[in-house]
Amino acid sequence: MATNQSTIKFISDLRRATADPFRAPLLIPAWWRGASTFVTLLFFFLRDFVRSPWVWFNVMGVVLFHLFFFANTPSRDSFFSVTYIATLLLSALTAAGIFSRANHPHTYLILARRISKTTFVAAGMFAAWIVGVLTYVLAALLVVLRYKLLASDAGPDWLTLSTLVLGSITIAVAALFAVALMTLLSNFVASFAVRMITLAVMTISVMAFDPRSFPIENLRPVMASIPPLFAPVIGAIQYAASADPDTVARASLLTVAAFASTIIGIVWWLSARGEVAVE
């Protein structure tokens, strides 16, 4: 009898304890706080992006690329070339969307919590990168569905899971580069001067591909001496497109990764130093 009563009391206490939410420790452990905040912010960015009109650019982009460029069964080369460019563009667009939404007074309410601008920017970048990679996954799924699963024949030989996973490395690095670059160009992160300098460097790098087309004739020799900085971004496609990538493709991929890391470092530095001033 006594045992029964103590059991009932125990269960009663347990129910009360679990029913009363504030009996549990109020705060999450300190060691988990940073990671928890980052994950919460990340999901917040993703949810906000998915619910915003910006997401339709990505969906429409994937569909249009698919319809226009994959009308016939794509080769490995054409699939990865098109998907690489599409992911690069859509990742850049996503980052632009996320940081254009961040540059808004509602950001103050998020930053009023114990969240540094650096953490906020890092979570935004990571969210944009995830969207970019998911864009690639969606494109790949569409191709697999159309030319493998729903096709009457066996489909192209190259269209295997291992090829798609291996190709995703290049795509992921390129997406990170695009996201980092667009973050550096956002006025939430960088000042007007920094953005102008970045744009100037980008313009010169692109024009260095063909110095003869440079509008100022006297400067054409100078342009010719400037190495085309973004050449590795194009060269990295070969790492995904080729079944046996050469040294140039590998070096290009590493260079793109180095670009991305450098730009992320600059973004980090600017965010840590800069004030929070939104439009």
Added chain:
Amino acid sequence: MITEENTFPQGPLTVRPVAANSQHSSNGAQQPQPASEQYPAPAPSSGDAQTAPVIALQNVSKHYGNLQALRNVTIAVGEGQTYGLLGPTGAGKSTLLKLVMGWLRPDEGSVSVLGSTDPTGILEAHDSIGYISEQPQFHNNFTGWEYLRLQARLSGLTRRNTKAAAERVVEIIGARAWIMRRIGYYTAEMLQRLALGVALVGSGNSYPPLLVLDEPSNRLDRAGQSAMRDILLECKRRGTTILLASHKVTEIERICDKVSIIKAGKIITEADVENNPRIIIIAIPRSDTDAGERLPFLAKQLKSLHPLVRLTGGSNSGPLVLSLPAGDQVANSQGMKARALRALVDSSWDVISVYVERKDLENIYAQTLSPITQAQTGPLSTGPLSMNTGPLAPITESTVTGPVTPRPAIGETLGGRLTGPLGERSAYNGAGHNTVEETPADSGNEPINH
């Protein structure tokens, strides 16, 4: 109205500890707390700025390019104090609050918030701060409920507690009917209420130690403003320190203990806000009596009524001005007034005027910002002014009667309107005070018969 009984049956609410991570040990493990420590009794509002200030700005200047947003600003907000920043749009109030939040960094001077002066320390202090931005805007794709839970989660509450904290705040801001709607469909008033909820939700089952509010009742109607004021006063009662920026004099006047008037980035004046009115009695010695000789005895008798009784003038047959505390600070001000009047009459002093005086921030604000005043006093005053420090100035005819509304004679004041309706008649007396004529019907006392 806050209905904490329904929300928190397990204990009284109080202010969350100032050091947000104080519940963690140095190795990061969470320390179990006894219930008495988790839910201590409400901290009394000390309002004492003499202790280490919760917020301190020392000679802070801030530029935006060529525009000087703040110039040499120095303020100190004590624990439990409610400090108002009053100024027109563009005066620099929001910039000051952003400096306090650590989003902007001063070009000159130092900012200290909850004991932290460096940006990292101020960021850590955000766990102890509730913030409302000017015309708060939200991520419109979320529902209010989602947003409150997000904010609670970002404040470091456990997943389970985010729900309870959000539920509590929904009760406080009266949002049960609409909190599940998307924020994009909210009215301006709902947005303002949600902003208050966001400011409070991070504290879990308590109130934040510090509230930084930028025009918190900007878009609220009269009822909403009243509800907002109730909530803020409740926070104040619980010991929350509040820094409130507003261009509304009444908002500052009703909530704040102290106010700084700011214009063009400069603190023009700093003043205590005394919400309690005082009963002013002016009397003159009856001729052919020994009223003057009995003054010391009378003064002793009057001062024994209450420690806050002030007495000025009365010498050389001049008028005697008696200032009695009223409002919340005394239990029976009318009885005290009756005893004072009786003492005056018994000592052969004729009462010529009785009125209630309130400190009027609006007049001070208007005077401070008027170009004429600034031309007279120089561009900016060099030090803080206080409205209620020191005794009343020596009595002159102008201060007794006021330049705008001459005091009525004793017959008019005490006898002429004995049967009139309850009411107040406000008039500016030219000294930054709003005076309210009080008829005997106000007090419910019998008239004095001479």
